[in-house]
Amino acid sequence: MSADSGRVLPEVTAESQAFWTGGFDGELRITRCQDCRGWIHPPVGACWRCRSRDVEPEVASGRATVASFTVNHHQWLPAFPAPYVIAVVELDEQPDVRLTTYLTGVEVDEVTVGMSVEVVFEEHDDVALPFFRPVAA
Amino acid sequence: MTFADGKAVITGVGQSQIGRRIGRSGIDLALEAAERAVHHAGLTFDDIDGVASYPGPVAAEAGFVGATTHDVRDAFGMKTRWHVSGVETSGQLGTLMDAAAAVATGRATHVLCFRSVWEATAQASGRAAALTEKATRASGHTEFRVPFGAVSPANWIGMYAQRYMHEFGLTREQIGKLVVNARRNAGLNPNAIYTAAMTLDDYLSARMISTPLGLYDCDVPCDGATAIIVSRREEAAGLAHDPIAIESVGAALYERHSWDQRGDLTTMAAHDAAASMWDGTDLTPADVDFATLYDGFSYLCTQWIEALGFTEHGRVGEFLDNEENYALDGKLPINPHGGQLSAGRLHGYGFLHEACTQLWREAGDRQIKKDLSVAAIGVGGGPEAGSMLLRLGA
Ligand SMILES: [Zn+2]
Numbered sequence: 001m002s003a004d005s006g007r008v009l010p011e012v013t014a015e016s017q018a019f020w021t022g023g024f025d026g027e028l029r030i031t032r033c034q035d036c037r038g039w040i041h042p043p044v045g046a047c048w049r050c051r052s053r054d055v056e057p058e059v060a061s062g063r064a065t066v067a068s069f070t071v072n073h074h075q076w077l078p079a080f081p082a083p084y085v086i087a088v089v090e091l092d093e094q095p096d097v098r099l100t101t102y103l104t105g106v107e108v109d110e111v112t113v114g115m116s117v118e119v120v121f122e123e124h125d126d127v128a129l130p131f132f133r134p135v136a137a
Numbered sequence: 138m139t140f141a142d143g144k145a146v147i148t149g150v151g152q153s154q155i156g157r158r159i160g161r162s163g164i165d166l167a168l169e170a171a172e173r174a175v176h177h178a179g180l181t182f183d184d185i186d187g188v189a190s191y192p193g194p195v196a197a198e199a200g201f202v203g204a205t206t207h208d209v210r211d212a213f214g215m216k217t218r219w220h221v222s223g224v225e226t227s228g229q230l231g232t233l234m235d236a237a238a239a240v241a242t243g244r245a246t247h248v249l250c251f252r253s254v255w256e257a258t259a260q261a262s263g264r265a266a267a268l269t270e271k272a273t274r275a276s277g278h279t280e281f282r283v284p285f286g287a288v289s290p291a292n293w294i295g296m297y298a299q300r301y302m303h304e305f306g307l308t309r310e311q312i313g314k315l316v317v318n319a320r321r322n323a324g325l326n327p328n329a330i331y332t333a334a335m336t337l338d339d340y341l342s343a344r345m346i347s348t349p350l351g352l353y354d355c356d357v358p359c360d361g362a363t364a365i366i367v368s369r370r371e372e373a374a375g376l377a378h379d380p381i382a383i384e385s386v387g388a389a390l391y392e393r394h395s396w397d398q399r400g401d402l403t404t405m406a407a408h409d410a411a412a413s414m415w416d417g418t419d420l421t422p423a424d425v426d427f428a429t430l431y432d433g434f435s436y437l438c439t440q441w442i443e444a445l446g447f448t449e450h451g452r453v454g455e456f457l458d459n460e461e462n463y464a465l466d467g468k469l470p471i472n473p474h475g476g477q478l479s480a481g482r483l484h485g486y487g488f489l490h491e492a493c494t495q496l497w498r499e500a501g502d503r504q505i506k507k508d509l510s511v512a513a514i515g516v517g518g519g520p521e522a523g524s525m526l527l528r529l530g531a
Contacts, residue, residue, distance in 0.1 A: 010276070011276035042398075048393060070291075071349045073344070077461050100281055100397050127284075
């Protein structure tokens with residue numbers, strides 16, 4: 001982590017490496033089952049739908065919909081000045097596959113369930129965090 | 138049809154001193170609770186041949202693990218035939234279910250089960266390194282949340298609550314009525330942390346933590362330990378109390394162990410556990426006399442009300458509108474001790490302790506007036522859930 005930012009970065013594992021580094025190439029890489037074609041997140045080395053072990057990261061569109069959100073008012077980390085918005089977003093490719101993420105480029109009181117968002121990456125050290133921002137109407 | 142053929146019963150309970158920053162260690166508190174529970178059951182430590190605890194020696198924030206099974210065994214020089222702890226279990230009640238199963242299968246006769254916390258003292262003494270000082274990375278179950286600022290269960294549970302409120306129109310006023318009712322009950326509980334009267338306005342005007350959860354939707358760290366004695370039924374005759382049967386338990390998790398991938402974000406693992414619990418008994422929600430339901434966050438209590446079938450899915454707001462449904466003198470009293478929000482974060486075990494205390498009619502001023510024979514307990518939130526149905530007597 002960057003000691004001065006108070007940011008807690010993810011530990012990159014064999015399973016999650018593609019997800020955390022795809023952003024350096026501008027790609028949202030989500031694990032996908034090569035047998036049933038279902039998307040999977042977080043990645044766990046197999047497909048929970050069909051139990052295939054043949055899973056690989058693929059590039060998702062980066063478009064998603066806000067399934068829920070919270071406006072955090074408590075100051076936990078210097079890197080995230082309160083208030084800020086955390087959201088669970090559903091991938092356009094498959095709505096039951098969700099990411100927990102940080103919403104950027106939006107006023108905290110303008111977020112709604114159902115809002116269309118798109119990925120935007122923020123690079124820190126060896127990871128590119130997939131944040132999301134509203135899609136211009 | 139009962140859990141483990143009805144061979145496991147509860148014979149005693151005990152709690153330590155409970156408070157904020159009382160300056161005692163987690164082991165000290167665990168030993169005090171253990172002594173009281175063993176004595177309460179009418180047993181001695183020579184009778185105890187099993188020990189179970191949640192969560193055991195796991196990495197966690199300071200004060201979260203007050204004592205391990207071995208701490209208590211060693212302190213009292215106990216000779217045991219069976220012991221267990223574990224964090225990968227069905228909410229905080231999971232190891233207690235394992236203890237009951239061990240008793241039923243002959244691996245132990247009387248098991249001391251306990252949970253000890255000293256979070257308030259640990260935090261006051263500066264042992265809880267601020268998140269900002271941690272040089273580690275988010276790993277394990279936090280890897281995909283903490284890097285986005287979703288650092289607190291208030292954030293994760295706030296998002297569940299927001300989606301439910303969006304779908305079904307549940308309001309903060311309705312949740313607040315449940316919180317205020319619990320505080321009213323806590324006023325009758327001499328061991329509760331917060332006993333001062335709270336109004337709905339107090340609730341609504343408290344500072345926001347993570348929408349829609351405000352300050353009074355979040356429990357507070359405390360110091361305290363709870364112990365429960367689980368015994369084999371044929372060894373319970375002649376002890377201090379009419380045994381409490383473990384009628385059924387719920388430990389199910391039907392979906393991924395995840396805070397954000399559950400198919401229906403308006404339900405939680407509580408629904409899986411509760412459904413499984415009802416599958417294991419001929420009793421129904423209508424047979425339940427009162428319930429003690431986890432409210433580490435207020436919203437979790439509303440989830441348990443629905444999950445256990447006390448109202449239809451999506452209608453807990455209407456249930457909460459009418460306080461006669463859940464008040465101390467109501468149809469189905471909920472959290473007569475004040476819940477964790479007011480009585481302190483004893484982390485799950487407090488709900489089981491209160492259920493037994495009420496069934497044995499030892500609850501003092503907060504004793505539910507009507508006849509009691511069946512209690513439902515629901516503990517946990519998100520992907521962690523365990524439930525129990527208790528029945529007084531044989
Ligand atoms: Zn598959």
